[in-house]
Amino acid sequence: MACQKNPYPNQYLALRALNAILAAGKQGKQPARAYPCHECHRWHLTSKRLTGKLPKWEQKLSRS
Numbered sequence: 001m002a003c004q005k006n007p008y009p010n011q012y013l014a015l016r017a018l019n020a021i022l023a024a025g026k027q028g029k030q031p032a033r034a035y036p037c038h039e040c041h042r043w044h045l046t047s048k049r050l051t052g053k054l055p056k057w058e059q060k061l062s063r064s
């Protein structure tokens with residue numbers, strides 16, 4: 001089944017799109033983070049809050 005969400009080819013582009021959306025400052029639901037999709041193997045944005053520890057793809061980011 002195809003994903004309904006907007007796909008981004010990699011984490012960098014997903015985060016860049018996320019920042020652009022936040023910078024636009026529209027009202028309503030805002031995406032909060034990017035995550036890799038198991039269905040289409042690309043990246044999507046989600047407005048879900050993080051619960052628990054950082055996912056491993058974000059740990060990789062902050063370690064650099």
Ligand SMILES: [Zn+2]
Nearest residue numbers: 003037039040
């Ligand atoms: Zn997907």
